[in-house]
Amino acid sequence: MTTAQDTGTRQRPDAATVRRWLAVVTDPEIPVLSLEDLGVLRDIHWQDDTLMVVISPTYTGCPAMDRMRADIEATLRAKGVEKLHIREQLQPPWTTDWITGKGLAALQAYGIAPPRRSGEVRCPQCGSANTTLISRFGSTACKAMHKCEDCLEPFDHFKCH
């Protein structure tokens, strides 16, 4: 009996442990941002013998979501999780307000202006707020292109969404 329970416990890491494992899964387009920092990882729980991972898609057509799902699965399989279900949840819709403080700082350090609730776009190189929109769309669904009018560097802005 005792052995069986031990096995059961070993097979069922708690949510905090799973969250820690998933810290290595990052946005393939912005590798400094983990799923948790991006606000995509919404819930982790056990439903009977199945580990349920609930994620919120960022943009509906973002191809990075497929990759993130595959990376979550590979990471958890490598940790020995056998029964796994990754569920996409649309409601409430993902918003850049869910990006963590750590995530915002990581974006900035990586050279991408983070979304600010005020709507202000600051140059990630020199910090100036004297910036101009070049294009509402950029290399990924989540970014727009801007230019700094002080240091003249072009840069990506993670759009408020």
Next chain:
Amino acid sequence: MNTAVPAQTQAADRREYALRLGDNALILGQRLSEWCGHGPFLEEDIALTNLSLDLIGQAQLLLDLAASQVPDDPFSDADKLAYLRDAHQFRNALLVEQPNGDFAHTILRQYLMDVHDEKLYSALASSQWPALADIARKVLKEIRYHKQHSGDWLHRLGQGTEESHARLQKALDDLWFYTPELFESDALNQRLQEAGVAPDMADIERQWRSEVEPAIQQAGLRLPESGWRATGGKKGHHSEHLGYILAEMQFLQRAYPGCEW
């Protein structure tokens, strides 16, 4: 996906309605993707393909919803619906399948659809069909962003050079009579409206006109007057253009059924 469905609606009706929405997004997205590598300048090339990507993502949600309504549907997911149906089985409005034409045609068509989508999905956000309401609230954020882009261009081209103005007016003259179809209401719309699933299209049309008409005037354009109107998409009666779109979009799955990569 929330699988609860509103009482007093039929699965076939829900499937059909989700197809209309999903096919509009899919065909417009496919059209816009033709601009990849051909945009008037790099940033706009990227913008048009970003719009395309969002629309194809929206189509995937809506077509998966359509596919999940009727048990044993031979088109059991979004991919099968997109790649294996023939033209007469598509339910998109004729406007979205029209050729891209020049940039003025593309951006005007986009603006007309963006405002339509914004009004429609704002209403659908409170649909009694929970799965559809969830999708509506999700895609609305993307649609509003698209509208800022197409709306800006409407004004810039209309008030730009003589050339840009003339091209935009030509686009309006060519495309305007495809817009009434977007607001047509048939028996299906009526049934879903009564069930609180879909809005009154006359109301959506009023909202659309009250935004689009002043914007067109502010862009310095003249609204066309002739009375003809194109119709047929909801019944699967399409222009010859849809066949060419499908020939390209579906080629791989037709030639190599079930191919994955």
